[in-house]
Amino acid sequence: MSGPASEPVLPALVRGVSVVVGSDGEAHLAERPVVALCRCDRSQRAPWCDNTHKLLGAAPRRSGTERP
Amino acid sequence: MSITSAPAALPRPCGPLSQLAAASIRVGGSGRVPDLDEHLPQHPLHDRDFQLALWTLYELHYRGFADAAPEAEWSPACLGLRAQLESVLEAELRRLTAGAAATGVAAADVPAHLVALTDGGGPPAMAMWLRREATHEQFVDYLAQRAVYHLRESDPQSFVLPRLEGPAKVALAELQYDEYGGGRPERLHAHLYARALESIGLPTHAGAYLDDVEATMLALVNTMSLFALHRRLRGAALGHLAAFEATSSIPCRLVALGANRLGLPPEVAAYYEEHVEADAVHEQVAIHDICGAFLRHDPECADDVVFGAVTCLAVDDLVADAFRARSDARLAAETMVAS
Numbered sequence: 001m002s003g004p005a006s007e008p009v010l011p012a013l014v015r016g017v018s019v020v021v022g023s024d025g026e027a028h029l030a031e032r033p034v035v036a037l038c039r040c041d042r043s044q045r046a047p048w049c050d051n052t053h054k055l056l057g058a059a060p061r062r063s064g065t066e067r068p
Numbered sequence: 069m070s071i072t073s074a075p076a077a078l079p080r081p082c083g084p085l086s087q088l089a090a091a092s093i094r095v096g097g098s099g100r101v102p103d104l105d106e107h108l109p110q111h112p113l114h115d116r117d118f119q120l121a122l123w124t125l126y127e128l129h130y131r132g133f134a135d136a137a138p139e140a141e142w143s144p145a146c147l148g149l150r151a152q153l154e155s156v157l158e159a160e161l162r163r164l165t166a167g168a169a170a171t172g173v174a175a176a177d178v179p180a181h182l183v184a185l186t187d188g189g190g191p192p193a194m195a196m197w198l199r200r201e202a203t204h205e206q207f208v209d210y211l212a213q214r215a216v217y218h219l220r221e222s223d224p225q226s227f228v229l230p231r232l233e234g235p236a237k238v239a240l241a242e243l244q245y246d247e248y249g250g251g252r253p254e255r256l257h258a259h260l261y262a263r264a265l266e267s268i269g270l271p272t273h274a275g276a277y278l279d280d281v282e283a284t285m286l287a288l289v290n291t292m293s294l295f296a297l298h299r300r301l302r303g304a305a306l307g308h309l310a311a312f313e314a315t316s317s318i319p320c321r322l323v324a325l326g327a328n329r330l331g332l333p334p335e336v337a338a339y340y341e342e343h344v345e346a347d348a349v350h351e352q353v354a355i356h357d358i359c360g361a362f363l364r365h366d367p368e369c370a371d372d373v374v375f376g377a378v379t380c381l382a383v384d385d386l387v388a389d390a391f392r393a394r395s396d397a398r399l400a401a402e403t404m405v406a407s
Contacts, residue, residue, distance in 0.1 A: 011348065015242075051317040
């Protein structure tokens with residue numbers, strides 16, 4: 001990515017729901033006490049967050065096991 | 069279908085410390101606490117005898133052993149032995165993380181700091197290697213090496229629940245409920261891993277893996293037990309949990325792809341696929357709802373939470389380095405034999 005990384009869009013945590021209707025109009029069973037709903041619109045497991053938002057906002061790649 | 073196992077026998081000792089631990093556990097009672105000074109290693113995180121001794125003593129609080137004296141779990145001899153080992157482990161973890169942990173971050177800023185610690189740097193080398201390069205044999209070895217953690221998944225953190233109050237306690241219970249299958253035994257995460265092991269013909273009880281497990285892998289689980297079993301380290305336990313959850317989802321996605329690349333049974337990818345989604349949730353809960361709430365209640369524990377998180381990342385790196393070295397050495401040995 002060129003230019004400065006923008007703030008990642010975080011998922012919305014929702015509790016106490018049993019079904020979530022995704023932007024695709026499909027109904028998805030919520031099988032966890034807390035679900036994380038994708039708000040970056042790039043999850044491969046929509047409507048659930050799969051951390052793609054982190055990859056989109058990622059800083060330039062560093063060498064393997066380096067930690068900040 | 070459930071995969072359960074009867075309590076195993078005490079593991080085979082691999083040195084004087086694990087020998088002393090096993091002997092104390094068999095006898096139980098209030099015998100003299102052995103003095104360990106002459107046996108303590110210089111590099112405990114890489115010492116199998118040290119880590120196995122500690123693991124064996126901690127296991128008394130988990131599944132126990134068929135040949136343990138029933139009173140061994142709380143016997144002064146076993147606790148005194150364990151305390152000496154814990155003192156060495158904690159000192160080494162603090163030494164390892166001294167630079168990164170001494171941040172002086174204010175309690176209110178710790179959640180943002182946890183995000184920053186776990187957010188950067190691109191995909192980790194270990195997960196990428198499993199995704200793209202690991203052979204079938206190396207991947208199976210990886211699954212076997214991690215069994216001591218996954219077959220007890222989330223159990224250490226359960227010991228932290230009674231140490232907390234209010235919103236942090238509720239959020240930890242919420243996370244644990246999901247880890248423990250959300251009310252469904254077939255979704256219990258440790259059970260999902262057992263099914264993955266079973267699908268590739270590996271044993272499903274942790275004891276089967278102890279003779280061959282790397283010291284660093286035992287250190288990973290021993291660190292979780294250390295933090296969870298001491299009230300004064302509850303902040304570290306929560307910081308460790310947050311870092312663990314926050315560095316899981318993306319690597320699990322890669323590992324699942326690696327399992328598919330190698331054509332492993334679907335149960336293997338299924339374990340990792342579940343964690344892509346589950347840990348995307350748990351990361352948010354652990355950082356904000358658990359650590360954030362905990363520090364609003366106990367702001368003096370800010371440094372402990374950071375220490376726990378930094379320790380998680382540092383030990384993860386040691387585990388990954390040790391595993392790659394092991395894999396390379398085994399491949400080199402096989403190549404020599406073949407040529």
